[in-house]
Amino acid sequence: MELRFEIRQLQLKETFSIAYGNYNKREALLIELSHQNCKGYGECVAIDYYQINLQSFVLKLKEIQIQVEAQKIIHPKDFFNFLLNLNLHPFLLSALDCAYWDLFGKLENKSFIELNNLSAENLVESSITISVGEIDHQIEKINKSKWNKFKVKCKGLNKDHVEKLLQLPQNIALDSNASFTDEDCIWLQENVEVEKFSYLEQPRPIGNYNILKKENFANWMADEDCQNIDSLEELIPYYKSINIKLMKCGGLTPALEMIKKARELNYKIMIGCMTESSVGISAGSVLTGLVDYADLDGANLISNDYASGNFVKDGKIILSSKPGLGIELK
Structure with missing residues (x-):
């Protein structure tokens, strides 16, 4: 080799x-x-x-x-x-x-699907990320998009912006990248309208999740708080959902084990990504038949993708019929 x-x-x-x-x-x-x-x-x-x-x-x-x-x-x-x-x-x-x-x-x-006896049917749709910006500009991007699911980035909590997003007919999630305060989290999880958001990702800095209550209205999702399989037990009282990224947990092999344990612990599961080419997205895509959410828009956000393979078109996961992960360099 x-x-x-x-x-x-x-x-x-x-x-x-x-x-x-x-x-x-x-x-x-x-x-x-x-x-x-x-x-x-x-x-x-x-x-x-x-x-x-x-x-x-x-x-x-x-x-x-x-x-x-x-x-x-x-x-x-x-x-x-x-x-x-x-x-x-x-x-x-x-x-x-x-x-x-x-x-x-x-x-x-x-293919990876065949080697692991996975289903290539009923793959969840991916969201596309709307980066931090003026709320009207974010909403304009959402309304112009052909995608059905959106993850809206925010820097801190603006309640007026939350109200505007809640009025949209599209499937919306929030990702604060750890920029919410404890007070923000309390307001969100006690607000019944917040149930309309598909999830709210990584609200607080790493380790500062004690304020979160999973039984309340917010579907809190752990990202940086959930690095690998060892994180799962400790997070049970606080998070309903977890974001598994292959780079965080160490690859496809540990991701399969992590999904299995997360299911046993009744978590909702997302396969997420970083900014990646189709090399990374091809790997994440093969797990989308096992999870509840996908955020695999990384290759769609770059202008110089140097590979082909499994891909995401307007949110739909399209699996290659080629062996392995189907990856080829351009």
Whole structure:
């Protein structure tokens, strides 16, 4: 097996604004695993509020390259156990895990769906993100869109803006990126109208969720508070829903286990994404038959997508019929 990697730049179609800041581009680390003329791809991206340094990942890949390339072709779950011994950051672990699933499926001539006996029917629709901005401009974007589901970013709570969003006929969720106060959360979860929002994501900074009450009207969804399977038990009293992102939890292999446990604990589940190319979105898309929500708009927000595979069109998840994760570089 051969390992290759390179840093690429993702350009946003327009300035993207969230409570953490504004950005026009993201750096992505593209990983390629190849064997017998088959190539599998994985990806992770530099997210500043996660303190991700892709150069450190490159150094780590150079350090472990001989070990990775010496591995025989084994089942992806066994390969993941090998990766666990290498002390990798979850973002890098995810890129390698996804690349191997893509490679293994191509070698076996089977899709990820077939390899895991998953359904390709009844896939949930993805939302598209509306970045922070003037409320009338946000509503204008929603009304002009062909998508059916929207995640509206906000920086702090403006009750008048909430009232305007609640009047819309579309399926709306809120994501404050941890910018709500305790008082904001109390007002929201005690307001019966807030039930109209499909979910309210990561209202408070990491670890500051004690004010949340899952039995009230707000469908609180944990994002940064829910990093991996170990987070699930502790969050039960506070969150009804969780956002699983492959980069946070370490890839497709742990995501499957996380979904299983989250179901046992009666969580609603979303498959989410960062700003990603179709490499990352192809991986997340294969899990959309197992969850309640999807937020896989990352590749739709960039202007220089360098891959094809599974994709999202106006919110609909379109799975490739090709083996593995169906990823090909353009």
